Amino acid sequence: MHSKYNPLSLSMQRRTALKTLGGAAIALTSPAVLRPGFAQDGTIKLGAPMHRTGIGASYGRWYERTATAAVKLVNEMGGINGRKVEMIVEDDGTDPKRGTEVVEKFATQYKVDAIFGHLFSNVVAAAAPRAGELKVPYFICSEASLLGAGKLNRYTFQPGITDVRAQVQAMAPWIGSTIGKKVTMIFPDYNFGHDHRDFFTAAIKAQGGEVVAKIAVPPTETSFTRYFPQIPPSTEVIYHVMVGPAVLTFVKELGDYLGSKRPEIFGFIDSLEAVNFNTPQLGFLEGTYFWEAYPRYAQANQTEFDKFFREKVGVDANGASIADPKDISTYSHMFSCWETLFVIKQAMEMANYRGPEQKKDLVVAMESMTSFAEGKEHPQGAKQFNGKTHQVFGSQNISKVEGGKLKVVHRTKIEDGLYESPTDYTKMDL
Amino acid sequence: MGLGPYLLLATLEGLVQAAVLCITAAGLSLVFGVMRVVNVAHGEFVMLGAVIAWYAASLLTGHPALGFVVALIISPLIVGAIAALSERLILKRLDYNPEATIVATIGLLYIIQQSVLILYGPDARPVDPPFYYTIRLPWFGYSAYKLFVIGAAILIMGLIWFVLQKTRAGLIMRATQFDRETAQAFGIPVDKVSAYVFALGAGLAAIAGILVVPIQQAHYLMGTDPLLLSFIVVIIGGLGSMSGTVVAAILIGLSDGILSMMFSPTLAKMVSTLLVALVLVFRPNGLFGKAAR
Numbered sequence: 001m002h003s004k005y006n007p008l009s010l011s012m013q014r015r016t017a018l019k020t021l022g023g024a025a026i027a028l029t030s031p032a033v034l035r036p037g038f039a040q041d042g043t044i045k046l047g048a049p050m051h052r053t054g055i056g057a058s059y060g061r062w063y064e065r066t067a068t069a070a071v072k073l074v075n076e077m078g079g080i081n082g083r084k085v086e087m088i089v090e091d092d093g094t095d096p097k098r099g100t101e102v103v104e105k106f107a108t109q110y111k112v113d114a115i116f117g118h119l120f121s122n123v124v125a126a127a128a129p130r131a132g133e134l135k136v137p138y139f140i141c142s143e144a145s146l147l148g149a150g151k152l153n154r155y156t157f158q159p160g161i162t163d164v165r166a167q168v169q170a171m172a173p174w175i176g177s178t179i180g181k182k183v184t185m186i187f188p189d190y191n192f193g194h195d196h197r198d199f200f201t202a203a204i205k206a207q208g209g210e211v212v213a214k215i216a217v218p219p220t221e222t223s224f225t226r227y228f229p230q231i232p233p234s235t236e237v238i239y240h241v242m243v244g245p246a247v248l249t250f251v252k253e254l255g256d257y258l259g260s261k262r263p264e265i266f267g268f269i270d271s272l273e274a275v276n277f278n279t280p281q282l283g284f285l286e287g288t289y290f291w292e293a294y295p296r297y298a299q300a301n302q303t304e305f306d307k308f309f310r311e312k313v314g315v316d317a318n319g320a321s322i323a324d325p326k327d328i329s330t331y332s333h334m335f336s337c338w339e340t341l342f343v344i345k346q347a348m349e350m351a352n353y354r355g356p357e358q359k360k361d362l363v364v365a366m367e368s369m370t371s372f373a374e375g376k377e378h379p380q381g382a383k384q385f386n387g388k389t390h391q392v393f394g395s396q397n398i399s400k401v402e403g404g405k406l407k408v409v410h411r412t413k414i415e416d417g418l419y420e421s422p423t424d425y426t427k428m429d430l
Numbered sequence: 431m432g433l434g435p436y437l438l439l440a441t442l443e444g445l446v447q448a449a450v451l452c453i454t455a456a457g458l459s460l461v462f463g464v465m466r467v468v469n470v471a472h473g474e475f476v477m478l479g480a481v482i483a484w485y486a487a488s489l490l491t492g493h494p495a496l497g498f499v500v501a502l503i504i505s506p507l508i509v510g511a512i513a514a515l516s517e518r519l520i521l522k523r524l525d526y527n528p529e530a531t532i533v534a535t536i537g538l539l540y541i542i543q544q545s546v547l548i549l550y551g552p553d554a555r556p557v558d559p560p561f562y563y564t565i566r567l568p569w570f571g572y573s574a575y576k577l578f579v580i581g582a583a584i585l586i587m588g589l590i591w592f593v594l595q596k597t598r599a600g601l602i603m604r605a606t607q608f609d610r611e612t613a614q615a616f617g618i619p620v621d622k623v624s625a626y627v628f629a630l631g632a633g634l635a636a637i638a639g640i641l642v643v644p645i646q647q648a649h650y651l652m653g654t655d656p657l658l659l660s661f662i663v664v665i666i667g668g669l670g671s672m673s674g675t676v677v678a679a680i681l682i683g684l685s686d687g688i689l690s691m692m693f694s695p696t697l698a699k700m701v702s703t704l705l706v707a708l709v710l711v712f713r714p715n716g717l718f719g720k721a722a723r
Contacts (some may be wrong), residue, residue: 054651057551058554061552222646223443226443226690229439229570245554248556248647253573258570259566279556
């Protein structure tokens with residue numbers, strides 16, 4: 001068969017192509033490219049299942065940015081045990097089924113050293129058992145209280161963020177003593193929301209208060225006004241925590257419905273993560289309170305660590321992307337990816353980790369940890385780690401909306417959130 | 431809050447839902463009536479309408495009403511054009527075969543949804559209503575924009591009725607719906623009519639999307655719910671019957687609003703699905719449908 005190309009031009013192309021290839025080959029074999037500043041061969045492969053799409057997409061976007069920034073920093077510091085860290089991202093669609101498949105893919109195809117970054121608790125509840133079966137260390141950044149309740153396994157850890165149970169236990173005394181004792185709860189109708197419902201009900205009862213109504217809303221709901229008449233007139237405090245793409249609609253409709261004669265409102269920032277406070281319809285939130293794990297707006301007493309973290313991730317003092325002030329971060333959650341990565345680094349260094357055959361050493365090293373000091377690796381604050389329950393404990397912030405910004409009015413101590421649990425994962429088989 | 435205001439709020443919420451549903455289902459019903467095509471991608475046209483409204487609102491600075499009006503003009507045109515194109519490229523080549531078009535429109539659904547995911551992203555983005563005013567009642571506040579949606583729906587349904595009943599274009603559509611072959615024998619270009627009707631149905635869906643986006647936010651997965659509810663409405667009302675569609679939309683909208691407020695939203699969904707089952711068992715052609723000829 002004849003070539004339809006001019007032979008001369010073909011040979012020219014071939015010559016150019018050969019030159020380029022040759023150049024590339026030389027560049028690739030040069031030691032500078034093979035090992036860019038790392039003392040050891042091989043890489044540490046971390047699987048990052050992210051909610052790039054589905055109802056957790058805004059969280060996923062920022063989790064990925066934060067994790068990418070953290071991995072970059074770790075590599076600039078020389079990697080882990082002299083090895084470069086490589087992060088492999090897969091989208092799980094915020095879907096439990098897909099989340100489990102992605103965990104399998106990481107363990108069996110990519111053969112990663114560890115997996116980190118799962119957030120939505122329904123996805124975690126589905127994927128964690130599979131990670132345990134495949135014996136791959138699985139680090140969640142989720143707030144799910146499943147670990148402390150003994151429902152997960154030896155390979156699952158949550159070293160970056162406090163769980164819901166500890167959060168509400170730490171804050172209930174402040175809510176009961178400062179804003180009111182008769183509480184109506186509005187929460188998403190799945191595992192995460194049920195954690196809020198169950199643990200807060202118990203915590204406020206311990207303060208002599210009570211939950212007067214529990215309003216469960218499906219997490220995929222798009223219209224909320226119909227739920228609000230269930231708020232009883234005796235309500236002193238509305239406690240809201242909502243997730244999903246419709247959170248802004250939820251808060252707007254709550255404002256429309258309540259008007260000026262509103263009771264006190266205490267919200268979890270989840271209801272407004274990735275949402276701009278400077279929206280006219282959100283004016284009614286002025287003077288209301290929010291839980292924040294990590295204050296979105298840089299406070300007057302901002303630490304140098306917070307400055308460092310914001311700079312590396314690319315977030316300004318208002319918690320928005322430096323590149324686009326309309327792109328608001330999920331500041332109260334995404335730090336967990338950052339802190340988790342540095343905990344993995346610390347544990348791998350303790351275990352002198354060199355490859356996947358040492359996964360068990362990594363688990364044992366994790367279980368021996370007790371505390372993390374505040375610093376560049378832990379900008380949110382100091383933390384206590386329970387090696388038996390695999391769960392970390394940190395401080396919580398209660399912020400008040402003032403002038404369209406969140407100002408911290410109370411910060412809990414780590415001890416306020418500690419709880420007893422009979423769970424001991426160290427007794428499970430490795 | 432007493433029973434009276436409670437019912438009032440439930441009715442208002444139900445009417446808003448009925449209004450949006452009416453426009454969406456009218457498009458679906460029109461397409462089925464004239465073309466005998468069950469368009470599974472109909473909900474995606476709602477979503478496209480909303481997403482284009484977001485682009486219009488974010489590209490045009492100034493008063494939000496400006497973006498809204500521009501969206502009302504361009505969005506149905508763009509969505510209609512996309513629909514007409516897919517009708518020419520896909521449905522026509524399948525010869526409007528009922529089974530084949532169902533599968534084809536399922537494919538279309540995914541193509542549109544995933545394209546929007548790639549181009550627009552996975553986030554829900556808010557669009558400001560053209561005006562923002564809260565009506566303060568003694569028991570609760572209510573967004574005036576939602577009342578505007580009800581008004582707009584009445585106007586649009588009136589327009590549809592006028593076009594179908596009083597204009598030549600409507601006559602052609604009705605003739606094609608009544609008997610495609612005879613219409614063709616009388617010189618009606620039924621082939622062209624199909625393209626226009628498909629575009630018109632999609633355009634109506636787009637308008638519903640624009641109306642609903644200031645209440646809901648534009649999101650690439652927002653087409654699923656309207657699709658399901660439109661099917662419920664169209665089945666209860668009778669496929670291809672416009673008056674049946676209106677009655678069924680109000681019935682479903684109100685029952686959904688009231689039941690979900692008095693009892694629970696899940697119960698409301700169960701009741702509407704049960705209604706579909708009952709209608710299919712006892713009146714397979716719908717409340718207003720005529721028996722197949």
